Amino acid sequence: MGNWLFKLMYLHVLWVAFSLLGVIFLGFFPATAGVYTVTRKWVEGDPDVPIFRTFFDVYKSIFVQINGLGYVMAFVGAFLTYDFIISKQLVGSFFIHVFLLLFSVLFILVLCYLFPVYVRYDLRFFQYFKQTFLIVVSRPLESVGMIVCLLLLYYLFIILPVLFVLAGSSIIAFLMMGLAYRAFAKIEQRKTDEG
Numbered sequence: 550m551g552n553w554l555f556k557l558m559y560l561h562v563l564w565v566a567f568s569l570l571g572v573i574f575l576g577f578f579p580a581t582a583g584v585y586t587v588t589r590k591w592v593e594g595d596p597d598v599p600i601f602r603t604f605f606d607v608y609k610s611i612f613v614q615i616n617g618l619g620y621v622m623a624f625v626g627a628f629l630t631y632d633f634i635i636s637k638q639l640v641g642s643f644f645i646h647v648f649l650l651l652f653s654v655l656f657i658l659v660l661c662y663l664f665p666v667y668v669r670y671d672l673r674f675f676q677y678f679k680q681t682f683l684i685v686v687s688r689p690l691e692s693v694g695m696i697v698c699l700l701l702l703y704y705l706f707i708i709l710p711v712l713f714v715l716a717g718s719s720i721i722a723f724l725m726m727g728l729a730y731r732a733f734a735k736i737e738q739r740k741t742d743e744g
Contacts, residue, residue, distance in 0.1 A: 556600065560587055560719040563604050575612075578619030583607045584718050585664040588726040607668070615667065618677055622660055629653050654696075658685045661695045664722070665729030688732035698724050 567580040583604035590598035633653065636646045662681040666672075672680060685692050702721060706713040712720070 554716070556591075557716040557719040557723070560584055560600055560604070561716045563601065564718040567604075567608055575616060578615045579608045579612045581619075581664055581718070581722070582611055582615045582667060584722045585726055586668045588719065588723040589665070589668050589730070591723065592726050592730045611667075614674065617674065618663065618667065621678075622663065625656060626660075629656055655682075655685065658692050658695065661692075661699070661725055662729055662732075665726050665733075669729075669733060684729075684732055684736065687736060691728045691732040691735075694728050695725060698728065 561584075564580045564584050567583065568576040570576050571579065586607045587598060587600055587603050590603065629649065629652065633646075633649050636649055639645070659678070659681045662684050663677065666677055666681050666684065670677075670680065699721075702724070706717060
C-alpha cells in the first residue's frame, strides 16, 4: 500500500513539475498524457513500469499533437461556458439552456475519455474526437461511472485537500483509465466476437 501511495505521489509531482516547465499553457496537456500513459501501464498489469522514463518519453514525443487536441477541447469548453452564461440571461431560453446542459455533459464525458483514448490508440488528429464520442455513446455504464467517480473525488478532495495536493492528478487518471480500459476491453471483445 505504501509503495502504491509513493508511486501515485511521485507521478503527481512529475505532472506538477512538467506542467510548470511548459509554463502551464504548453505543459499541462503533455504532462497529463504522461500521467495517463503510466496509469495505463498499471491498469494493464505492469506495476513496475519505469515511471520517469515512460512519463518523459511521452511528454516530449507528443508535445505538439496533444497540445493541439487539448486546445481544441479548451476552446469548445470555453465556448460552451460562455453560451451557458448567456442562455441563463435570456428570457424564454429554457430549451436552449437544457440543450446546452446536455451538450455540456456530453462534452465532459468526451473529455474524460480523450486522454485514455489518446494513450491507448494511434489515430489521426480528428479521429480521436470521433472515437471518444463513439465510446461515450456505446458504453453508457462506464460513462456514467466516470461522472460518479469524478463527483466522489471532488467531494473527497474537498474533505481531504491534502490528498489532492499530494496525488490528485494521478488518482484521477488511475480511476478514469481503469473505467476507460474496461470500456475498451468490452468494445474490442465485441468486435472480436462479431469478426
